[in-house]
Amino acid sequence: MTKKPTSSDVARHAGVSQSAVSRVFTPGASVSPDMAKRVRASADALGYRPNALARGLITGRSRIIGLVVAYLDNPFYPDAIEKLSNALQQQGYHLLIFTTGKHGIDTDTVIQDILDYQVDGLILASITITADLTKRCAEARIPLVLFNRGLPGSGLSAVTSGNQAGGRRIAEFLLAGGHDRIAHISGFDGAQTARDRLRGFQDGLDDAGAPLHAHLPGKFDRATASEAARALMDRPDPPDAIFVANDHMALAVMDTLRHDLGVRVPDEVSVVGYDDVPMAAWPAYDLTTLRQPTRRMVDVTVEDLMTQIETPAAPRRRVEIDGPLVIRGSARIPEGWTS
Amino acid sequence: MTKKPTSSDVARHAGVSQSAVSRVFTPGASVSPDMAKRVRASADALGYRPNALARGLITGRSRIIGLVVAYLDNPFYPDAIEKLSNALQQQGYHLLIFTTGKHGIDTDTVIQDILDYQVDGLILASITITADLTKRCAEARIPLVLFNRGLPGSGLSAVTSGNQAGGRRIAEFLLAGGHDRIAHISGFDGAQTARDRLRGFQDGLDDAGAPLHAHLPGKFDRATASEAARALMDRPDPPDAIFVANDHMALAVMDTLRHDLGVRVPDEVSVVGYDDVPMAAWPAYDLTTLRQPTRRMVDVTVEDLMTQIETPAAPRRRVEIDGPLVIRGSARIPEGWTS
């Protein structure tokens, strides 16, 4: 017996019909306790387990969720993926992973590949999708959730943190700290997440009548962020505070400031990040940052996916979850702000 | 037309048989150029794509590789996963991810779940498998590769770096640096990888007639490693060098030494890690470490998986790939060792 046993094998062994075996392994089907016991005994004896592919083919439910992610450098994503995977496993779903590579090429091709697997849903993280693909997904009636990215006007479900509110909070914090040359190193211009953080930050400054001293793009990338930091400090009027659009870049900026340029943080320049990745709490950085509530973002993502799968007509939701400002030592702390 | 089109739909539209459509989408099948053109035209018109589930059901090849991983905290794994995913996509395979959670519970159950999906292969990373499961996989003739873990005597394919050689190299390096109270913070005792690193390290010391000054387990975990570092420094005769079994822990040890205990690195204590994760190169740590050649480990893993899939009778291989010692600033550098 070298082949995997099938439900018919079990049926023969137990002296019942194949349907009976199927029903025993289908929750909620009608089977007598006696039958269940006999079938399970035979199944165990033969080492039978239902074939998920065949099951998916006939039910139209593969219980697979596709996850598309560009890069895993930014420690925010491994953390999120681990939580996503755990939450989905709890519901009997599993993650099929697709990476687009840094070059950002062919993300459309990749999504095509995913659809071939008849995934029950799709999660896009740190990925921008084309309008064309969006349409195809809608036509295929495949639930789609953007994670940590928004696409306003697309009518897609998206879950993010309160990026605008967060940006504004950081502006208020830096202003309260008495900074008057506040700069920003932003993310990738094509990402709504990055635009929202900048927008909120800008609004916060505007409300206080303070200017944004300087603004350079960081592309969500360590090298570019370091570059930007150097450029900022090279100016005749270097900033006294920098809000960096995510922690991954903020850590690079701190490294560059301290070890490359010999600038003291926070004494000469305050640095604030966004995400609160695990490393932000490490004493070598002790980074003040706005926490993304990953756990809750994940829960909402999974929940939304499940309701979309349950009721395909369910409305798409755009959920923002505000996170707290985590005050540590990388930025001057205003009076009374000891969060 | 709300349902996904099938090969029969395309066949009807093109006025040919379903078999013809199938052949057009099966590489290496016999089709005339004329037929291929007509079918592709119809397929594009209808938006047809082959159903991977149905295809997998009949061919017995799902083109899915299961990946089981315990945790993603250690940045070595996200990096490896990204590379694995890319390499596999190149071959037309994709990763189905399973996380066992930190509690290490039910890794057997999880693997059972995977097998239901008829995966063509299995990669276990940072995971120890029970003998029972090993047998089941062998019976199911499912290719299995241990990544960054070995299981001597199991007859399983495993790819690791040269852990013993690496441990020995580090011993030689520390001895050459004139250290005479050399300690070790090890990984998890159940992991062969950890045992090999210790073994090589011990051998290296023995050969020079030097003692292992102290040895505490770190469980591949930041908290435990910090604990261990504190315990070591608390002794009446604290070490002047610590080899930590991986970078993830080594960074925690450095943090604890510097910020918690006020110990200067490397002036008072040298620290050496293992892996060369991206963060080891960051100036805040500048960690001397033994590099695991991830790229090549991944390539070998994928290659071995492919040959096992191709020829199930292929012998299992135990591959070790030596990596270089990357000399940075966290440990005293002996004369002439500037790598």
Added chain:
DNA sequence: GCAATGTTTGCATAGGTATTCAAGCCCAAT
């Protein structure tokens, strides 16, 4: 004891594709 429910079971079929087999075609060689 009988009709009327309610529960369990088996039969047959569907779901979308790959592949064997035989039939059909075309062209070259004799």
Added chain:
DNA sequence: ATTGGGCTTGAATACCTATGCAAACATTGC
């Protein structure tokens, strides 16, 4: 002109499971 061989093609079947339907059975109430 005929035979042979090489390509293409279509019909039929298999892969493994879930489920609608009808038959068989057990249960209840009178």
